[in-house]
Amino acid sequence: MEISTKQEQFNAAMALYSSQSRYRVFGLLVSTTNISLQIYLLYRIWPVSIGPVWQVFSIGAAYLLTDFINGLVHMYMDNNDRYESLDGPLIANFHLHHKTPQYQKHNLLMVYFTETGSKVWLVGYLLLIAVLQALFVINPAVLYTLVYIGILSSVAEVSHYLCHSSTSPTTAFLAKIGLLLSKRHHAQHHLRDNNGYAFLNGFTDPVLDLIAAACCKGYKQQTDLHYAHYHAADVEAR
Template sequence: MERYNSGSKYKIFGIAVSIMNLTLQGWLLYSTWPHRIGAARQIIAIISAYLITDFINGLVHIYMDNNDRYDSPAGPLIANFHLHHKIPSYKKNNLLIVYFNESGSKVWLVGFLAAVALLPEVVAVDQTIMYILVYTGILSSIAEVSHYLCHSSTSPTAMFLARIGLLLSKRHHAGHHLQDNSNYAFLNGFTDPLLNLIAGRFYGGYKQNTDLHYSHYTVPDSESR
C-alpha cells in the first residue's frame, strides 16, 4: 500500500483507465443505439446483461480478492483493491463521480469494451447480442455504484432498488465481509450461488490469506476510497 501512496503514477493510471472506459462505453452506446431491436428483445438484452454482468464482475472479484501477487508490477493496484476489506466505507460523493472514479479500478473492462467495439468489424453480430455486450460493459461500471450505495447510502430510493433486486442489498453483501469466500457479486448478487460454488472449488478464502496483508497496517484518518 505504501507503494501505491508514495507516488501519483498509480492514481494517474486509474484516471486514464476511467477515461478509456467511459469513452468506449459512450461510443458503443452511440453506435449501437440506432439499430432498433424492439421492446421484447430490449428486455431480453437488459435481463441477460444484468445476469452476465453480475457473474463476470463476481468472477473478477473472486480473482482479485485472492490475488496475493504484491511484488508484481500490478502489486500496488492489488493492495489498493484489498484495502476495501480493511476500510469498507467510501468517501461520500456524487454518483457520477463515483461512476468515474470506480471505473478506474476496472482495467479488464478496457479490453472487454475494445473487443466489443472491434467485434462487428470482424464478424456479423446479431444486434440483440450486441446490445447485451454493450449493456454488460456499462453495467459493469454501474455495479461499482451499486456497491458504493450498498456501503454508503440509506436513501429510500437506493434501499427500494436493492429490495426489488436491481441493486445490491446491504444484508446480502454483508455475507462477503462477515463470512469468508462468499457473496462476491456486487451488481445485485443474483449469481452468488454459482459464484460461491466456483470460489469454494478453486480458492481457500481471503480472511486467512490476502486479508492478513493488512493485519498490521495502520490506516491514515484520511484514507478511504
C-alpha cells in the same frame, strides 16, 4: 509463504501506491478510456432498433452476466496476493476495501467515474467488442447485451458504493426489487469467508459460491491478514 512476509510485501506495495502519482494517473486513464468506449459503443448501436421485447431480454441477460463476470473478477482479486508483481500496488490498494468498507460520500457520477478506474480488464473487454462490431456482423440483440455488460460493469461499482454508504429509501427499494445490491445480502461477504462475491445485485452468488469453494482458499485467513499491520500514515511518512 509466511504471513509476516506477505504483510511486509503488502506494506511495500502500498508505500509505492501512496508515494507515486503514476498509479492514480493510471486509474484516471482507465476511467477515461472505459467511459469513452462505453459512450462510443452505445452511440454505434443506438440507431439499430431491436424492439422492446428484445431490449428487455438484452438488459435482463446483461444484468445476470454482469453480476457473474464482475463477481468472478472480484473473487480473483480478493484472493490475489501478488504484491511484488508490476500491478502489486494496485492489488494491495484493492484489498483495503475490506479493511475500510465504508466509502466517503461522493456524487454518484463521480463514483461511476472514479470506481471505473479500477476496472483494467474492462478496457480490454470494451476494445474487443468495438473490434468485433467493426469487423463482423453480430446479431443486434447479442450486441446490445455485450454493450450493456460493459456499461453495467461500471454501474456495479455504484451499486456496491450505495450498498455500503446509502440509507436512502429509494436505494433500499431498488435493492429490494433486485436492481441493486442489498445490504443484508452483501453483508455475508464481509462477515463470512469466500462467498458473496457478486456486487451488481447478487443474483449469481449461488453459482459463484460453488466456484469459490472449488477454486479459492478464502480471504479471511489469507489476504485479509496481509494488511493487519498497515497504517496509511506510517507508510506515507517513509
